[in-house]
Amino acid sequence: MRQLFVFAAGLSSCIVLGALAEAQSPPLEISRETTFITEPIGSNGMPDYLGAVRQRMSAGATHENNFWVLVWPAMGNAEHSYPEYIADVERQLGVTIPEQGE
Template sequence: MSISGSAVSAEEPLLVTISKETTRITAPLKDNGYPDYVGALNAQLSKGITAENNLVVAIWNTIGTTGMSQNLVNPYFKHLQTSPPKKNAQYYQSYYQWFQETLLTEEKTSELTPREIDGLRQSLEKEHEDCMQQPWTAKKFPRMAQWLGINQRLLVNFASAANSRSQFYNPYVVESEYQNQPVPELIGLLLPAAQQTRGLARGLRLLANNQIAGGNLDKAIETSKAIHRLGRLSSRG
C-alpha cells in the first residue's frame, strides 16, 4: 500500500503501533492518529519562552514579514504568543536589498549598457565585501553610509535586544501539503528566521566596523557582543 499520496482516513488502521518503541512519542497525535512530531518539538522547545525573552520576536520586529509565506504568518506568530509586525512600518533592508531597489532599478539604469550595469553591481558588491572586512568611513564609502543611515536605528535597537534577551525559539511550521499525512512531516519543516538571522548578523558587522572607524569603541564592543549572542542563541534551533 502506498502511503505517500493522501492522508489516512479515520476508518483505516494505522500502519504503525503508537508506542515509545516504534514512534518514540505517544502524544500529541494528529487528527489521523499518527504522532505529531512537529507539535512535540514545539512543545519541548517553547518551554520557558515568552514574547519578551525570545530574540526571534525581535528579529521579526526588525525585518517584518514580507519574506515569509503569508499563509504561515498567523500560525507562526501564534506559537510566538505575539501579533505579527505591522505591514506598513519601516523595516531593515540588507545592503543588497537596498542597492537593488534604489541604485539598480530600471529607471536608474535605463541609459546604461548591460556591461555598465554589471560593472555597477560588481562595484557595489566589492564595497560590501570591503566594509565587512575592515573599519570603514562615510567619506570613503558614501553609498554604504547612505544605507547605514536608513538602517542604523533598527540595527542599534536589535543589538540592544540581542544583548538583553536570553531565549531563541523559532517555531517549526509545516506547509499544508505535508499536514495530515501518515508519514512524518519533518521533511517539510520550514525555518523562516534562519536566513534573516544571517542577514542581520552581517548588518551588525557593517555597523560595528563603522563604529570602530569613528572611534566609538564602546558602541562597537556592544554591537560585536550582539553578533556573538545572536550566533550562540540561534544555534539552539
C-alpha cells in the first residue's frame, strides 16, 4: 500500500510541475534575435520554414523563365504523386499537370 501511495504522490508531483512549467514559459518572440526566419508565420504562430524557403527560392522566378513550368506538364508523373501535392504544384506554377506526360 505504501508503494502505491509513493507512486501516486510522485506522479501527482510530476503532473503539477509539468503544468507549472508549461504555464510559465513565455511565448516565443519572433525576431532576428531569436530566429533567422521571421516571416511567413504559420497558423500556429511559429515561423513557416518551408514557406520561407519557397519564398527565397522563387524570388525572381516568373512564369516565362521557370524551367518547371515546361517540364512538369511534359513529364506528367501525376499518377505517382499525391493529389494534394499535384494541386499545390499546379497552383504555384500556374499550369495543369496531366497524369501522363504530353
